[in-house]
Amino acid sequence: MKYTFSYQTPHHHFITIDVEIDTSNKEEIDIQIPAWRPGRYELGNFAKNVRDFEVYSIEGKKVAFNKVSIDKWNIKCKDEETITVQYLYYASELNAGSTFLDDNQLYVNPVNCCIYNPEDLDSKCTVEINYPKDYKIATSLKNVGENLYEAEDFHELADSPFIVSDSLQHNSYTVEGIEFHLWFQGEVKPNWDKLIADFTKFTAYQIKCFGGFPVDEFHFLFQITPYKYYHGVEHQKSTVISLGPSYAVFEERYVDLLGVSSHELYHTWNVKAIRPNGLFPYDYNTENYTKSGYVTEGVTTYMGDLILSESGVFSDKEYQKELETIITRHFHNGGRNHYSVAESSFDTWLDGYVQGVPSRKTSIYVEGALTAMVCDMRIRKATNGEKSLHDVMKTLYNQTNREKGYSEKEYKQLFEDFGGESFEDIFRDLIYGTNKFAPYIKEALRYRNLDLVIANSDNEAENYGLKLTPKHGTMIVTDVLENSAAYYSGILRDDKIYAINNYPLEGDLAQWLTYFKGQDILLSLKREGALISVTLKPKTGMRYFKYTLEQKN
Secondary structure (H helix, E strand, C coil): CEEEEECCCHHHCEEEEEEEEECCCCCEEEEECCCCECCECCCCCHHHHEEEEEEEECCCCECCEEEEECCEEEEECCCCCEEEEEEEEECECCCCCCCEECCCEEEECHHHCCCECCCCCCCCEEEEECCCCCCEEEECCEEEECCEEEECCHHHHHCCCEEEECCCEEEEEEECCEEEEEEEECCCCCCHHHHHHHHHHHHHHHHHHHCCCCCCEEEEEEEECCCCEEEEEECCCEEEEEEECHHHCCCCCHHHHHHHHHHHHHCCCECCCEEEHHHCCCCCCCCCCCCCHHHHHHHHHHHHHHHHHHCCCCCHHHHHHHHHHHHHHHHCCHHHHCCCHHHHHHCHHHHCCCCCCCCCCCCCCHHHHHHHHHHHHHHHHHCCCCCCHHHHHHHHHHHCCCCCEECHHHHHHHHHHHHCCCCHHHHHHHHCCCCCCHHHHHHHHHHCCEEEEEECCCCHHHHCCEEEEEECCEEEEEEECCCCHHHHCCCCCCCEEEEECCEECCCCHHHHHHHCCCCCCEEEEEECCEEEEEECCCCCCCCCCEEEEEECC
16 A cells, blocks of 8 residues: 655645555455554544545546445445545644644654555555655654655554654664664754763663663654643654643653653553553454553553663652652542452543543553552562562563563463562452552552651642642632542532632632631532532541652661
8 A cells, every 4th residue: 555645735734645555356445544543542533534535546537435434434446456545634633642734744643544454454555755855754664765655564654653844853872773763843942962861871771671672763753842741652663752841841841751751662662562462463443452551551651760760860859759649649549449450451442541430440550550569579579689570571572572462361470480479469459459559559668668658738628638720710620539528518520619708719729728727618619500509528537648758767
C-alpha cells in the first residue's frame, strides 16, 4: 500500500490522504481505520474525523463501496488491479497521540488516520509526504527518496508518528552505538547541554539494565505547548511527548520532562518488545483485553522514576517527592476499596481514562507502580540486594522480545524464582484483590530506610473529604471521599459551591473553612440547575490526608 499525505489550507485542519491498494484477483476487499491505538487502551472512534471518502480506479473512475460499520468500508474491486482510496482527515486536536495540522506543522500518528486491509498487515508500506523543501521532518520511518519513506509493514507504519515543520529544533546523542534524536516542535528554548547530559545518563542505565536495545535508533518527538499540558505516548522507535507551558519546560517542569521521557523510553522494552498475551499481536479491529496493565504501565511508571534516581539524574529528594506523589494519589482514590488494579486494567476499554463512576476503579499507573515497588523491595530484601525487579524485566525481555507474549502466571513466577519465596500474598491482596496497600507500602519503604508520615492536609477542604477546582467564583466539587464529613453531608461530585455561611467565595473555600473551624458551617450549592443549602457535618476520621516520606535515623 502507498500512502500520500498532502494539504492545501492548513488552518482548516484537513489533511488529504490518498491510499493506493493492489486489488489484483480480488472481487472485493474490506478496509478500515484502526479502532484504537496502542498505548491507550480505549476505543478511539477515529473514523469520525473522515470526510469525503471516495474510491477511484487507475483510470480515475469512481469505484463502488459501502460503509459496513463505523470504521469499515467494503469496496467492490472486480477487474481492478489497483484502486485509490481518497479522503480528508480532520486534524484539529494536538496531543501526544493525535493527528494535527495548522499553519505551523503537519503532525501525523498514522494509527489514527490511515486505513488498512486487516488481511494484509504484513505487506510493505510506502509513504509520500508532500511538504515544502525548507521544512524538516522528524520520524523513525526509513527515508527512501525525496519526500518518500518506507515501513516494513502496517504495524511499523502505525507505530511511526512524524512531524513536518519549518520550526523543528534538533539535536542528538549516542549511547552504545545507537543514535537518539531529540526533536522539539513549538515555542521552547532547549538547554541542550543539560538535556543531553541527563538523557545520556538514564538512557545508558536503561540499556545496561536490559543488556541491549530493541531497535537501531530512537526519536524523542516533543510537542511543546504554550499552555499547561502533560502527555506521552510510546512507540517502538520513538515517542511523542506533549508538555507545557513553554516557559516552564526547562525550569519548574524540567523534572516532569525527565520523568515522562524516562517512562516512555522504558516502554521501548516494556509493552513494545515485552507484551502480555492479550496485546500480542496487536489487533487494530477491536479491543485487546488484558489484566496486565499493572505491568505495562505500572512497572514502567515505577521504573521510569527509579532509573532517574539510580542513574544519578534525580537527587534523593527529587525521587522521594515522586514517590510521595504516587502514594498520595493511591490513598486519595476511593476506588482502591472497590476494584482491583487487574480489573481496572481490563476495564480501561469500558470507561477509558476519565474519572468514571465515583470510587469505582484504581489506576494501572498508580496502583501498578506501587505493586511494582512492593515486589521490587521484597526481592531486594530476600537476596540482600543482589536481585531486583531489573532482573525480572530483563529475563522477561529475553524470553519474549517481540516474538511472543507472556502470561500473568509467568510474570509472577519470575518474582518467586528470583526472590526465592512466595509472592502469592502480594498478587492476591494488591493485584487481584482490594486489600489494604498500607502495610505493604510501609514494609517496602522500610527497606529504603524511609518512614511514611501521615498528617492532616494543609488544605482544610481536604480534611472534610473534598476535592475542589475553582471556576468563575465557585468551587467545583471534583471528588468526595467515602465516609468523610462531606460524604455524610450529602455533597456530590460536580456540585458548585458558591457561598459559605452566606459569604460568596472567590476560590477560597479552604481558607473560610479554617476561619469557621469549630462553628456551624452552611454551604450554598448549585446542583443540576437548583440552588440548595447543605449543613457541613463535623470532620470524621476519613479525609484526604497529607502523605510525606522521611529518612529514618
